Every structure is written in structure tokens, then in C-alpha cells.
Amino acid sequence: MSKTKKPIDPGYFRRYAGRRGSYAKLWREHSPVDMCVDQFRHPAAPRLRNICVLGTATGQVLREFDRGLGIRPHGCEISRWAFERIPKAYRSRIRCEDMREYLEKAEARGKVFDLVFSNSSLVYLPRRELASFLRRVARTTRFLYFNSSFKGAACRDDYREILETFDWWNVRIKRAGFRELKTDRGASTFLWESKRLDPKAIDLRVGSRGRGER
Numbered sequence: 001m002s003k004t005k006k007p008i009d010p011g012y013f014r015r016y017a018g019r020r021g022s023y024a025k026l027w028r029e030h031s032p033v034d035m036c037v038d039q040f041r042h043p044a045a046p047r048l049r050n051i052c053v054l055g056t057a058t059g060q061v062l063r064e065f066d067r068g069l070g071i072r073p074h075g076c077e078i079s080r081w082a083f084e085r086i087p088k089a090y091r092s093r094i095r096c097e098d099m100r101e102y103l104e105k106a107e108a109r110g111k112v113f114d115l116v117f118s119n120s121s122l123v124y125l126p127r128r129e130l131a132s133f134l135r136r137v138a139r140t141t142r143f144l145y146f147n148s149s150f151k152g153a154a155c156r157d158d159y160r161e162i163l164e165t166f167d168w169w170n171v172r173i174k175r176a177g178f179r180e181l182k183t184d185r186g187a188s189t190f191l192w193e194s195k196r197l198d199p200k201a202i203d204l205r206v207g208s209r210g211r212g213e214r
């Protein structure tokens with residue numbers, strides 16, 4: 001496993017997304033967590049039993065998933081500084097760990113998530129590791145929600161390895177074993193569904209809530 005560009009340090013959260021403000025002040029402007037929650041609150045959406053957040057920061061998004069969907073996510077955060085600031089109620093399910101190690105261990109245990117949520121965290125991975133990491137994601141989750149400021153001026157921070165367009169990411173995510181999900185009007189949902197999982201092994205039909213882990 002090779003090193004990421006610049007280790008994420010408290011400065012990352014103090015000048016979030018290359019801006020002057022802190023993560024605590026700016027996170028909502030940069031997180032699509034509400035959009036993701038709304039998609040799964042839709043009556044026709046499959047019911048999720050569990051969620052994994054790759055890069056939880058200080059935990060605000062964990063609270064949003066809990067409030068919106070009644071699910072306290074699992075996940076990981078590479079920064080010890082951020083991890084220690086996650087509210088206790090959520091921290092027990094989060095590991096202070098690099099997502100590459102975290103997902104490798106999860107796969108070794110046979111864990112399958114219903115949803116992996118990544119708000120930009122994949123952009124910090126070394127490019128040469130992205131393809132194999134995405135293949136692992138496709139083997140360990142049914143849905144992937146990924147959003148990033150694709151080639152945008154925002155989030156142009158010193159820590160980022162990958163600054164590419166949505167199409168660039170879409171090709172690679174699909175190549176790893178996902179199919180893209182679109183709205184009825186053909187717009188992007190930033191959601192992909194894995195083609196690598198056995199559909200019989202995952203029962204996510206509406207109405208299946210309560211049988212699995214919450």
C-alpha cells in the first residue's frame with residue numbers, strides 16, 4: 001500500500017476544501033449527504049440495513065444518516081484528530097483507519113454493506129491504487145454513493161491526488177463492476193449499483209426492513 005500525497009492533518013479541517021473556514025463551519029456546503037439520504041427516503045427506494053462511510057471526518061454525516069434513515073453507519077476515518085471529535089454515540093462503529101485497510105479487513109470477514117458513501121474521500125487515494133480499490137468496493141457493497149467537486153475550483157486542496165471530471169470517474173467506477181443509476185430524466189444520481197454481488201445474497205426489497213442489522 002503506497003502513501004497518499006500529503007498526510008491529512010488538522011490543517012485539512014481548519015482550512016477545509018482549500019478555503020478559509022473550518023470543516024465545522026463549511027461541511028454542509030460541501031457534503032451531498034442530504035441528497036443521498038433523500039434518495040433512500042423515497043418510497044420506491046430499496047431499504048438499507050447498513051451504511052459504511054469512507055472518510056467520516058468529525059461525524060456530522062453520521063448524524064444525518066441516523067436522523068434521516070435511522071441508521072448509524074459503520075466506517076473509517078484516517079485522521080486521528082477528526083476521529084477523536086466524532087460524538088461518542090457514533091464513534092463505536094467507526095475505525096480510525098485508512099479506508100484501504102478498513103475495506104480489506106471487512107472483505108476478509110465476509111462483510112457486505114448495503115451502501116458505501118464517499119464524499120470525495122476517494123480523491124485522496126493514489127491513482128495507481130484506485131482501480132483495485134474500486135473493485136474491492138464493488139465486492140463489498142451493493143450501492144456506492146460517490147460525489148466530488150469534479151474538476152471544480154472548490155476542493156482544490158493540497159491533499160488531493162485526483163482531480164478529474166464526472167465522466168472520468170464514471171468510466172472507472174463502471175469498469176470496477178458497477179452500473180450507473182440515473183433518474184427518470186436521465187440525470188446522474190451519483191449512485192452506482194454493484195454487478196459483482198449475488199442478488200440472492202442481498203435482500204433489499206422494500207418491506208425487508210427489520211430483518212437485517214440496523
Ligand SMILES: C[S@@+](CC[C@H](N)C(=O)[O-])C[C@H]1O[C@@H](n2cnc3c(N)ncnc32)[C@H](O)[C@@H]1O
Nearest residue numbers: 008031055056057077078098099119120121124
Ligand atoms: C471531503 S471529506 C468528507 C467528510 C464527510 N464524509 C462529509 O461528507 O462531510 C473526506 C474525508 O475523508 C478522509 N479521508 C481521506 N483519505 C482517507 C483514507 N485513505 N482513509 C480514510 N479516510 C480518508 C478525510 O480525512 C476526510 O475526513
